Amino acid sequence: MTSEMHVLAGPQASVRRRRRHWPVSAVVGLGIIGTIVLLAVLAPIIAPYDPNKLDFASPTLAPSWHHLMGTDQNGRDLFSRTLYGLRLDLAVVAVVTFVPLPIGVVIGSVAGYFGGKLDAVISRLVDIVISFPFMVLVISIIAMVGPGLKGILIGVPIVSWSLYTRLARADMLVIRELPYMEACVALGYSRSRTIFRHAIPNLVRNSLVFSTVDVMGNLLLLAGVSYLGLGAQPPTPELGSIIAEGQAYMLTAWWVVTLPALVLVVFGVGIGILGDSLSDGRLSGVVE
Amino acid sequence: MSLLTISGLGVEFGPRAAPLSAVRDVSLTVDPGEVIGLVGESGSGKSLTSRAIMRMVPSPGRISAGEIYFDGRDVMAMSSKELRSFRAHDVGMIFQDPFSSLNPVFKVGAQITETLRANLGLGRAEARSTAIDMLERVGIPRPEQHFSSYPHELSGGMRQRVMIALATASRPRFLLADEPTTALDVTTQKQILTLLATMRRDFDMAMLLVSHDFGVIAQMCDRVAVMYGGQIVESGPVEAIYRTPQHPYTRALLASVPELDAVDQRSRPTPLEGYPPEIGPVRDECVFVERCPSARPDCRSGRMSLEQVGTRHHSACPFEGRPAEGAQSPVAKERVV
Numbered sequence: 001m002t003s004e005m006h007v008l009a010g011p012q013a014s015v016r017r018r019r020r021h022w023p024v025s026a027v028v029g030l031g032i033i034g035t036i037v038l039l040a041v042l043a044p045i046i047a048p049y050d051p052n053k054l055d056f057a058s059p060t061l062a063p064s065w066h067h068l069m070g071t072d073q074n075g076r077d078l079f080s081r082t083l084y085g086l087r088l089d090l091a092v093v094a095v096v097t098f099v100p101l102p103i104g105v106v107i108g109s110v111a112g113y114f115g116g117k118l119d120a121v122i123s124r125l126v127d128i129v130i131s132f133p134f135m136v137l138v139i140s141i142i143a144m145v146g147p148g149l150k151g152i153l154i155g156v157p158i159v160s161w162s163l164y165t166r167l168a169r170a171d172m173l174v175i176r177e178l179p180y181m182e183a184c185v186a187l188g189y190s191r192s193r194t195i196f197r198h199a200i201p202n203l204v205r206n207s208l209v210f211s212t213v214d215v216m217g218n219l220l221l222l223a224g225v226s227y228l229g230l231g232a233q234p235p236t237p238e239l240g241s242i243i244a245e246g247q248a249y250m251l252t253a254w255w256v257v258t259l260p261a262l263v264l265v266v267f268g269v270g271i272g273i274l275g276d277s278l279s280d281g282r283l284s285g286v287v288e
Numbered sequence: 289m290s291l292l293t294i295s296g297l298g299v300e301f302g303p304r305a306a307p308l309s310a311v312r313d314v315s316l317t318v319d320p321g322e323v324i325g326l327v328g329e330s331g332s333g334k335s336l337t338s339r340a341i342m343r344m345v346p347s348p349g350r351i352s353a354g355e356i357y358f359d360g361r362d363v364m365a366m367s368s369k370e371l372r373s374f375r376a377h378d379v380g381m382i383f384q385d386p387f388s389s390l391n392p393v394f395k396v397g398a399q400i401t402e403t404l405r406a407n408l409g410l411g412r413a414e415a416r417s418t419a420i421d422m423l424e425r426v427g428i429p430r431p432e433q434h435f436s437s438y439p440h441e442l443s444g445g446m447r448q449r450v451m452i453a454l455a456t457a458s459r460p461r462f463l464l465a466d467e468p469t470t471a472l473d474v475t476t477q478k479q480i481l482t483l484l485a486t487m488r489r490d491f492d493m494a495m496l497l498v499s500h501d502f503g504v505i506a507q508m509c510d511r512v513a514v515m516y517g518g519q520i521v522e523s524g525p526v527e528a529i530y531r532t533p534q535h536p537y538t539r540a541l542l543a544s545v546p547e548l549d550a551v552d553q554r555s556r557p558t559p560l561e562g563y564p565p566e567i568g569p570v571r572d573e574c575v576f577v578e579r580c581p582s583a584r585p586d587c588r589s590g591r592m593s594l595e596q597v598g599t600r601h602h603s604a605c606p607f608e609g610r611p612a613e614g615a616q617s618p619v620a621k622e623r624v625v
Contacts, residue, residue, distance in 0.1 A: 179389035185344055186464075187403055187454070188376025197402075201393045 026277035032270030036263070040086035049077035051084040051237045060253035070255040072246060081237040082260045086267075088238050092149055093218045096156035097211055104164025105200065105207050111165065112172025113195050122165065129162040138221070142230045149232055152222055160214060164207050171203035205278070212275030216268050223264065239264055289360070291462060291494050292318040292341065297354035299336045299345055299518075301567065307352065308567045311336050311518045314354070315594075320461065323488065323495045325505035325526070327541070328515035331564055334498045337515070338464050341496070342375055358462070376407040380455035380493075384467040386447035390439040396450045397423070397435030400457050407458045422453040425490075427483060445476035449483065456487055463488065463495045469504060481508060502545050506530065511600070514538045517565040517575035520594065524601030534603035537576045574605070582607065 039046060048068075055075030063070040069078035111122040137159060142151030175181060176199065184194040225231040226240030234241060239260050246256030299311035311333040318324050326334040339345050341356060343363060356363040358378060366374060383389040391399060400419040404410045410418060416435075423431035426449040439447055448468065455463065465484060469477035485508060488495050497508050505512055506526055513523040514537065522535040533539045540560040562579035574580070574587040584607060594602040 179383045179385055180391045182344070183381070183383065183389050183451075183454070186342060186375055186379075186381035188372045188374070188407060190372065193406065198391050202391070 023277050025273050029270050029274030029277060032266060033274060036086065036267050037090060039083055040090050043083035043087045047080035047083045049080045051076060051080040052235050060249060063255055069259045072256050073249055078256060078259060081242055082263055084237040085239040085242055085260065086263065088232060089219060089222055092152060092222055093215055096152060096218050097215050100157045100161035101164050101207055101211055104161035105168040105204060108165035108168030109172045109195055109200055109203065112169040113176055113199065126162040126165050129159055132159060134159055138225065139230065147230045147233060152225060152231060156218055163210065167206050167210060168203055171206055172199060175199050175202055209275055209279040212271050216271050290317040291320045291359055293357040295355050297337065297340055298352040299340055299349055300352040301349050306569065309518060309570045310349065310567050312570060314520055316513060318494050318496060321492050321494055323497060323509045325509035325512040326496060326498045326515060327500065327502060327505050327512060329500055329564055332515040333518035334515045335466055338466050338496055338498050341464060342379055342381065343371060377458055378460055379462045379464060380460040381464040382451050382455050382468045385471050386444050386451055389451055390447055392439055395436050395438055400454050403454055403457045422457050426453040444472050445480060448472060448480050452483060452487060456491060459491055461493055463493045465495060466498045502542065514541065519575055521576065521604045522602065524598065528598055528601045534597045535605045536580050536582055
């Protein structure tokens with residue numbers, strides 16, 4: 001009796017024990033990004049000082065327990081400014097990356113699925129948008145709407161949907177020929193069910209992997225534009241503008257430039273590691 | 289009354305002005321509960337014919353001629369909404385490759401549940417219990433647990449079982465099985481065929497079984513249609529096709545099937561020389577003339593047509609086996625060089 005039960009329990013147990021297995025790289029990447037995002041989100045709680053509070057009595061103080069990252073030329077606490085800067089940067093980057101992503105994926109999927117004239121029109125539009133010099137476009141939009149984050153918020157999505165469209169379209173061309181798509185037709189499913197429920201879950205991975213590169217690109221673009229003085233305007237704390245303001249004091253107060261930049265670098269590394277493990281495909285692998 | 293009637297079906301590719309004909313003048317009837325076999329070599333048009341029944345000829349192919357009636361309804365005249373309902377409720381389809389006919393990102397239970405909810409409008413709990421019941425019916429062990437398995441966790445045979453459950457979940461009256469066992473090994477093949485036969489009986493479905501394997505056809509079917517070069521060259525009851533094949537192609541096909549218990553030289557399979565015809569414009573000659581061991585000059589003039597040669601038995605070859613020509617006609621030995 002007991003041995004029989006054991007035999008019965010064996011394979012059953014193995015079915016039940018199945019679980020998702022996260023590779024180390026994904027855990028590390030997510031850990032880094034999670035920590036930074038958490039710091040940014042909780043900035044108002046964590047930040048020891050008001051990021052914009054001037055203190056002319058203590059300019060360019062070196063990092064210490066009172067000021068973890070030191071203070072800048074105006075005596076503002078750099079740690080607090082960096083946290084608030086991250087908060088702003090990440091929010092803007094999240095919007096300009098993850099709003100165009102689903103739009104691009106849907107447009108690309110539809111183009112790839114239906115093909116023909118619709119596909120030709122969409123593909124040419126994508127070609128036109130992609131062939132625009134990106135930075136020039138963003139700066140010219142800033143020239144139209146004036147300096148500030150508006151230029152980024154408008155300029156980036158106008159272009160970046162097209163990359164996701166191209167990726168999704170290419171994947172759809174492959175997927176639409178697969179038997180499970182034919183099975184959807186044979187089962188009498190509607191086209192929207194076939195595309196949105198059955199094809200898109202199979203093709204978002206490439207777009208998600210690309211979005212990790214895109215997030216970093218957008219973050220650097222935002223920092224870069226702000227560095228040029230066209231993005232976030234002082235005294236708003238923003239990583240790019242903190243670095244720009246700090247560079248005049250590079251030789252006397254290295255931390256003003258270096259430490260906020262280091263945060264950018266660490267975030268970039270985290271994103272890179274996560275993107276890598278996503279593209280490995282191991283994240284979705286199920287291990288018995 | 290027959291469940292499905294196809295008459296004069298044609299499928300074409302290429303420009304409309306100079307079409308390339310892949311299936312031409314195919315006529316077929318299927319009675320309720322009947323199992324029809326469609327046999328032929330690769331490229332003979334058997335898969336296209338089966339897809340045409342659901343109007344699923346892959347683009348750029350198109351149905352160029354013919355009528356399809358299912359249970360008195362004109363399939364060719366259906367609007368896209370009617371067509372969807374027809375596919376959802378009346379016909380089920382099983383594919384050749386069980387490794388890619390299930391969506392890899394969804395659990396098998398979810399895929400069956402989705403069909404039940406979308407096509408039959410069942411509620412969540414009801415769909416779930418029906419799906420588990422279907423999994424049990426098709427012989428999936430521990431259906432409650434395998435309900436949450438992903439397709440890649442199952443073997444080929446298991447996946448084909450799931451596919452059968454998916455295709456029959458909405459209780460269609462007609463099942464299209466396009467080479468359902470070709471991708472499986474022989475023992476699994478046997479099990480899947482047995483399962484199909486059981487499901488057919490339990491659900492009282494008619495079935496169109498497409499295969500290149502005469503053995504599979506013989507085991508499963510009531511009637512057979514032999515296809516060659518996009519046309520039906522012979523059709524009839526399984527017994528008659530086996531015992532008294534009338535068309536030279538059917539004979540050649542039967543002669544090329546190896547017999548398991550025949551070891552001596554005498555009954556070695558005889559291969560058929562030459563290659564099947566390429567897809568091309570319609571020509572006014574017998575499709576098989578290039579490879580026919582008993583071709584005559586007459587074969588090159590006039591399009592072939594199916595003539596009755598026995599009870600429900602039709603052959604497209606006017607020279608062989610016609611009672612009028614004499615039973616032991618020497619014609620069979622003649623050759624055109």
